[in-house]
Amino acid sequence: MHKQQGTVGLVLSEKNQQGKSMSTTLSEMTESTSNETADAVDPVALVTQCGKQARACAATLASADTAQKNLALLSAADAIDAATDALLQANQKDLASAKQGGISAALLDRLELTPARVASMSKGLRDIAAQADPVGALSASEKQASGLEIARMRVPLGVIGVIYESRPNVTADAAALCLKSGNAVILRGGSEARRSNAAIAACMAQGLAAAGLPEHAVQLIGTTDREAVAAMLRLEDYIDVIIPRGGKGLTSRVSQDAKVPVIKHLDGICHVYIDEGADKDQAISIAFNSKTYRYGICGAMETLLVAEAEAQAVLPELCQKLSGHGVELRGCERTQALVKDVALATEEDWATEYLAPVLSIKVVNDVNDAMAHIAKYGSGHTDAIVTSDIARSRQFVREVDSSSVMVNAATCFADGAQYGLGAEIGISTNKMHVRGPVGALGLTTEKYVVTGDGTIRH
């Protein structure tokens, strides 16, 4: 068993015990997690060891004081601010390797840390510290005929595994949300971000140490071996839930192989439906914003549905605005009859999450037709109606089975921070446990607390 090797938390704590300064250990660490060293470690043994260590400290975290958890978050935020230069240096090395490896511009953008992005990470930690602690909340109790008082207490899930790709900020966000919700976390980031992730994890470890919380509360798996991911997915005894954070390829691989429950979304095929009688300016503004705010986010609109009654009033102007912004349009025949230079949308278009400046457009008869389309092609992520009619608004809200249903708002708002969750560890289109953006609350569950007075059952 490779006991004290390969996880950043461990390496760091060992170094700390030897009294070295953080800046030294940080640079050593970001070197020591390079491929050659890490791949010498048996990934299954390493991940199992991480799992055991996480499970061993879960009870301590579950009963940690709110003040203690917040101190860890605030100290980690300070550590990130203080280590900004070191983080940027580590990130520069990741970026250099990635460029050598020839990765895409989009991936490079996700991987890059800037002073502003580092500041935004530490602000995220402070925001999460400022939020209410979900753990320990006790519901109103209901008294039963037996005399028993039945209540429910909110408690952590235990150990969370997070598997992500190139964004280094996930290291801070995920660790902070797990910590706030009293869970231990095992992080497995993409190999291209390994130096950045290690540097951020070192700051989290400083925060834990400052608050006297267990060092294994946040563990970053320090091997880039893919077998480590496979091992995490099978670690039912030590990991309570896996959250994949990344592209569809990662997510579907994870859900295919996982024995541990998975909180995830696969696709964000989001719709905006412009209802009969909708305010024209609102309709155009919401549709344009939903598509163009950012093309690559899962809450971006991919298909626009327009009630026949509004199509003529709305589509030509909206399409001109979208085309002028560089959005490629594909539409049904009724759309083509109203707007020039629109390619015919295929069956595949309705089922595609473009994540790009492409939009499919369909003229529908009415709200029922729109909802039927959403039920058939939607991914249960986020769907919006633009309407002035209260009955159809209520109908849409009740009957559309998506994790977020919106009225007169842009789908690009589908985001934990925008929902007041401080940050999100992901967005769930699961039906079980939690749907929509997942913050600290979504990482907890409830247990029953039953109180009697010597009560026995007759």
Added chain:
Amino acid sequence: MHKQQGTVGLVLSEKNQQGKSMSTTLSEMTESTSNETADAVDPVALVTQCGKQARACAATLASADTAQKNLALLSAADAIDAATDALLQANQKDLASAKQGGISAALLDRLELTPARVASMSKGLRDIAAQADPVGALSASEKQASGLEIARMRVPLGVIGVIYESRPNVTADAAALCLKSGNAVILRGGSEARRSNAAIAACMAQGLAAAGLPEHAVQLIGTTDREAVAAMLRLEDYIDVIIPRGGKGLTSRVSQDAKVPVIKHLDGICHVYIDEGADKDQAISIAFNSKTYRYGICGAMETLLVAEAEAQAVLPELCQKLSGHGVELRGCERTQALVKDVALATEEDWATEYLAPVLSIKVVNDVNDAMAHIAKYGSGHTDAIVTSDIARSRQFVREVDSSSVMVNAATCFADGAQYGLGAEIGISTNKMHVRGPVGALGLTTEKYVVTGDGTIRH
């Protein structure tokens, strides 16, 4: 594809359309689901067809009025009362076959319907009708800086699969809870109860018809082929959650093979800890009740933990009472020193759910020692403390990670009806989604409802 064969709901509706009386079709049906007929059906095709039919009616059920769902439940209750004789006859045939097959007395008891048990089923349906409808409840909305109002609406999960063994009452309970919570349900009962289950499902179908709800809202899989269970477990597209209801063998088989999420508990290794300074009479009464109320229920105490300070005062008297009641005692050495004729408990005893008149007893140092034992050997089901000390009570409640944690109450209360849920579809020791007894609320989830006023993201 064997379209209209093998599911009771279908057979029944077809017969109804031909205008035959229920009593005729009932008797035909209970004959036609005998092994020979059923096994001619391709089980995978049959289950897939059931899944598609369930999914197709899920949206209708999700938006069904509370009054309509309650009418279905009350009509089904009336149908059960009216069909009592037919149910008992169908059950007699099941019992006769089961006796021929040589099944155990315990299984026969579970299989048997009596007039009282039939009455209790219809009462259960009326109780569930009388409960609040969880579906459609909208949380308080929180306004964000963007102007968005964020709320959560409670919605059904969609399609529930229930796999159970010999108790026919599960057919009524599970169907009723799924219906109340707006879910379609696919039921797969044990082959030994097939005639009883078909007769009960026919009554549920009458209730659905009376309320104008879709006939496929409740489907009983009419084949006893084991491959049907395997097919259900893989039906991710059509079943949202599987609930196994039965012994450990069934449950572990289901969780091993399921691709669909599973709500379950494997073991009920429940503990009662008698704390230092506990009221002696309460301690004896709660421990005795927790063990002897019914040996075979998952909430029965399997291990008694006694603080050293109370062992001498409590154990001799309690053990005499338990032995006098026919309970076999196995204890640690400190227990043996205080009580005669106690066998030495082995490591295996601490980890065993006896479900029988056997109890393991351990003298522990204090509450921390007790909680360490529970963390090591418990199954996260139900654990109780008997104490007069408020600090240790709070500590036990916060730190014991079980689906139900009890204070001064007997573990045998762990039951949906006792918790005010009306009935239960099972007890969950999962960490995800729902823990403890699962009623209608546990069969729902929440989606976000986001309301703006033409709100776009900047």
